[in-house]
Amino acid sequence: MASLPIYEAPGAFPVKPGTGVRPRLTIAVSNPAPISTGRHKVPNLRHRALVVAKWRSLWVLLGFALLGICALVRLSYLGFAGATGQSADITSLLLPARGMIVDRNGTPLARDFRVYSLWFNPKAMTDGSPLISSPREVAEKLHAIFPDLNVAELTRKLSSGEPGYLRKSILPEQANRVHALGEPALEFPQEVTRFYPQGTTAAHVLGFVDAYGNGKVGMEEVFDQRLKSADGRSQTTALSIDVRVQGALEDELGRGMQLSQAKGAAGVVLDVETGEILALASLPSFDPNKIDRASTPNIFNRVTNQVYELGSTFKPFTVASALDAGTITNLGRRWPAGPLHVAGFTIHDSHNFGASLNVPETLIHSSNVVTAQIADELGGARLKRTMELLGMNERPHVELPARGFPIWPSGVWPRLRTMTVAYGHGIAVTPLHLASGYAALVNGGIWRPATLIKRSPDQIPQGRRVFTAATSARIRQLLRMIVSFGTGRKADAPGFRVGGKTGSAEKPGAGGYQRHSLIATFAAAFPMDHPRYVVIAMMDEPQGTEATSFQRTAAWNAAPVVSRVVPRIGPLLGIMPDETRDIDISDLRPLVPAGADKE
Amino acid sequence: MNLTRDRVHSIGWMTVLLVCGALSLALMLRVNAVKSEVASSEKHIVYLKRDIDFLQTEFQTRSNQQQLKALNDLEFGYEAPRAEQYIEGERQLAALGKPAAPGAPAPIRYASADEIGDTPGEGGGNGGGNGGGQLLAMVSPVTGAAAAKTKSTSEAVREDEAEGKALAREAKDLGKRLARIETAGDAQ
Numbered sequence: 190m191a192s193l194p195i196y197e198a199p200g201a202f203p204v205k206p207g208t209g210v211r212p213r214l215t216i217a218v219s220n221p222a223p224i225s226t227g228r229h230k231v232p233n234l235r236h237r238a239l240v241v242a243k244w245r246s247l248w249v250l251l252g253f254a255l256l257g258i259c260a261l262v263r264l265s266y267l268g269f270a271g272a273t274g275q276s277a278d279i280t281s282l283l284l285p286a287r288g289m290i291v292d293r294n295g296t297p298l299a300r301d302f303r304v305y306s307l308w309f310n311p312k313a314m315t316d317g318s319p320l321i322s323s324p325r326e327v328a329e330k331l332h333a334i335f336p337d338l339n340v341a342e343l344t345r346k347l348s349s350g351e352p353g354y355l356r357k358s359i360l361p362e363q364a365n366r367v368h369a370l371g372e373p374a375l376e377f378p379q380e381v382t383r384f385y386p387q388g389t390t391a392a393h394v395l396g397f398v399d400a401y402g403n404g405k406v407g408m409e410e411v412f413d414q415r416l417k418s419a420d421g422r423s424q425t426t427a428l429s430i431d432v433r434v435q436g437a438l439e440d441e442l443g444r445g446m447q448l449s450q451a452k453g454a455a456g457v458v459l460d461v462e463t464g465e466i467l468a469l470a471s472l473p474s475f476d477p478n479k480i481d482r483a484s485t486p487n488i489f490n491r492v493t494n495q496v497y498e499l500g501s502t503f504k505p506f507t508v509a510s511a512l513d514a515g516t517i518t519n520l521g522r523r524w525p526a527g528p529l530h531v532a533g534f535t536i537h538d539s540h541n542f543g544a545s546l547n548v549p550e551t552l553i554h555s556s557n558v559v560t561a562q563i564a565d566e567l568g569g570a571r572l573k574r575t576m577e578l579l580g581m582n583e584r585p586h587v588e589l590p591a592r593g594f595p596i597w598p599s600g601v602w603p604r605l606r607t608m609t610v611a612y613g614h615g616i617a618v619t620p621l622h623l624a625s626g627y628a629a630l631v632n633g634g635i636w637r638p639a640t641l642i643k644r645s646p647d648q649i650p651q652g653r654r655v656f657t658a659a660t661s662a663r664i665r666q667l668l669r670m671i672v673s674f675g676t677g678r679k680a681d682a683p684g685f686r687v688g689g690k691t692g693s694a695e696k697p698g699a700g701g702y703q704r705h706s707l708i709a710t711f712a713a714a715f716p717m718d719h720p721r722y723v724v725i726a727m728m729d730e731p732q733g734t735e736a737t738s739f740q741r742t743a744a745w746n747a748a749p750v751v752s753r754v755v756p757r758i759g760p761l762l763g764i765m766p767d768e769t770r771d772i773d774i775s776d777l778r779p780l781v782p783a784g785a786d787k788e
Numbered sequence: 789m790n791l792t793r794d795r796v797h798s799i800g801w802m803t804v805l806l807v808c809g810a811l812s813l814a815l816m817l818r819v820n821a822v823k824s825e826v827a828s829s830e831k832h833i834v835y836l837k838r839d840i841d842f843l844q845t846e847f848q849t850r851s852n853q854q855q856l857k858a859l860n861d862l863e864f865g866y867e868a869p870r871a872e873q874y875i876e877g878e879r880q881l882a883a884l885g886k887p888a889a890p891g892a893p894a895p896i897r898y899a900s901a902d903e904i905g906d907t908p909g910e911g912g913g914n915g916g917g918n919g920g921g922q923l924l925a926m927v928s929p930v931t932g933a934a935a936a937k938t939k940s941t942s943e944a945v946r947e948d949e950a951e952g953k954a955l956a957r958e959a960k961d962l963g964k965r966l967a968r969i970e971t972a973g974d975a976q
Contacts, residue, residue, distance in 0.1 A: 264816070264817060264820065265813075265816060279827075279830050279831055279834050280830075280834070282834050282838070283834055283837055283838070296848075297845075297848055300845060302842075302845050303838070303842065384845060384849075386845060386848035386849045386852055387848075387852045387853060387854075388849075388852055388854055389854070390852065390853050390854060432853060433853070435853070436853025436854070436856075436857065439853075440853075440857055683870065683871050684870070684871030684874075685871075753868075756868035756869075756870075757868045759868075760868070760869065760874075765874050766869075766870065766871035766874060767871060767874070767876070768871045768872070
């Protein structure tokens with residue numbers, strides 16, 4: 190039979206379920222006679238295709254619905270939970286990595302600072318050379334931005350292929366210029382560094398932070414744990430320092446040091462009632478922002494770490510001790526002032542003050558001979574006891590880690606030792622010991638430990654009584670007389686009622702004391718009618734220059750520093766100059782001859 | 789559909805529930821949007837605070853004790869004030885403004901060269917009224933035109949007289965006169 194209906198069976202269609210293509214029917218009918226089997230298959234086919242299509246759209250719908258539910262769940266979650274977890278992270282961004290240190294008035298002394306640094310990352314470019322231009326060209330371009338960088342050194346670093354710092358701390362505009370070079374390998378990450386806005390001011394008090402983030406030397410070391418803790422980071426740490434006073438002290442000490450060509454200088458300003466240190470300066474100083482090899486020796490703190498024989502500044506201690514002990518009952522009593530021979534040793538004065546001196550004259554002229562005799566009458570045990578009460582036998586009381594141990598003669602003091610200690614020889618203490626001692630001398634006789642932490646009125650320590658209030662009042666008069674009529678005249682600041690004592694001690698060296706290397710100290714307190722602050726100025730090996738009238742002693746170099754510091758700091762500390770006021774010295778005035786101040 | 793009373797009720801409740809649900813969903817979305825806005829503002833604030841910190845540090849560095857000292861040495865040369873430059877208290881300050889006692893020597897005055905024809909003291913007790921005519925006018929160096937025309941002396945005197953007359957008129961109304969406040973502008 191030639192005319193068979195030709196059709197292609199459904200199974201022969203290359204239809205995959207799911208493609209959605211309708212099966213192509215090619216029905217070639219040569220004979221119009223219907224064939225029943227074929228007619229049934231076509232609707233079946235269509236039905237199945239429809240079912241497949243429905244299923245597919247259902248799946249798609251389900252997928253969308255699932256997505257929608259997910260989105261809704263997420264939305265409602267966010268709606269309930271919100272962005273609470275995020276805000277805590279944000280505020281922590283403001284928290285410094287290390288707490289801020291401020292002065293007593295809240296001026297920041299040390300704070301965190303975010304700086305850009307220039308980092309070479311050779312892996313920034315995945316293929317080929319890490320740099321687009323040659324290392325030499327890049328180095329020259331960088332040199333144009335940072336003139337202090339060395340081109341050869343830079344080229345070596347850039348061509349080595351090692352990641353590393355090209356420069357630490359760059360300015361934002363410099364970062365922009367580096368960015369404009371178009372080198373992906375030059376990155377400038379922001380890094381947190383410790384920054385000291387006041388520069389070298391109060392450097393010895395603050396110290397610095399090393400590359401590992403640990404505080405060194407000053408209060409940075411003392412407070413290291415606290416500054417890193419969560420508590421210390423969120424609040425500031427207040428020091429007792431007043432940065433204006435510190436600035437004035439450093440400025441004037443630096444000036445005095447330059448004028449007298451001294452090797453170094455040191456100074457302290459101490460609150461006599463609370464023991465707070467308002468300024469502590471050791472020159473030459475260092476910059477805590479930039480610690481390098483050249484500045485390392487200057488990190489040494491002369492005020493708390495170095496002990497000196499402070500010479501005649503000890504005489505008021507001796508006189509006060511004798512007044513307390515009752516061995517001086519009459520300030521007008523006269524002692525012979527000729528050279529004193531004791532145990533094969535002769536005690537001299539700087540020059541001849543006449544046959545005899547009374548107590549005010551002894552202090553005014555700074556006589557070693559008479560002070561030695563006063564100490565001799567007082568006795569070694571009592572003088573030693575006074576010195577112990579003043580803390581001269583232990584490291585200075587302050588928080589700083591670097592504290593020098595005094596050269597303290599232990600045991601029973603023989604006669605000669607007692608005499609030399611009376612005028613500040615044979616005992617070596619730090620300038621801070623002296624400041625604390627003078628505070629006790631003028632504040633009514635109470636010794637209190639010094640501190641660099643701001644004290645609130647309820648935190649002021651009780652202290653211990655060293656001198657009676659009457660003795661302290663007497664010493665105030667005597668100290669004022671030294672400045673009015675005696676060796677301390679150059680320390681006077683009109684209206685500020687300064688009182689104090691000079692001290693010029695020869696430095697011990699190989700083969701005895703060296704005549705030409707002195708430690709010149711001036712220990713002062715003001716205002717003498719109601720002492721509030723002690724000011725110590727010390728010069729290490731001052732030279733006789735034109736500015737100091739070719740003199741090396743404290744009256745010519747350390748005393749003028751005090752006279753310039755006091756008017757600068759007095760008004761800042763609430764002490765206004767007043768020339769109509771002064772401590773009453775009328776009862777002692779007759780003991781000093783009328784011409785004493787015209788010397 | 790047979791809408792019984794109960795069915796209507798339940799349909800109503802369902803609708804209310806749906807509407808409430810939709811509203812609360814919308815509110816939730818709104819709250820969420822505001823929250824994220826707040827978070828982004830907070831972030832912005834934090835970044836601004838950081839910028840402030842940066843600038844503060846810069847100011848502190850530029851105004852540190854050494855910089856101030858260098859600036860003073862170079863520009864101002866200020867020194868610590870002396871004792872006589874201080875005033876003890878309000879009493880001493882007030883004493884400076886006390887009128888001279890009868891028979892007291894005339895105080896030494898500086899810089900009081902008045903122009904001829906200028907009549908000081910006629911400004912109805914207003915001492916500042918004479919200064920206007922003595923000031924030089926600002927003249928532009930390019931055009932030569934005066935920047936601000938200053939009043940001539942005669943004008944100022946005339947104004948003062950007019951003001952005096954006005955005050956005399958107002959004298960009857962004491963409250964008005966007392967309530968009058970002298971401003972800096974009136975003094976010129």
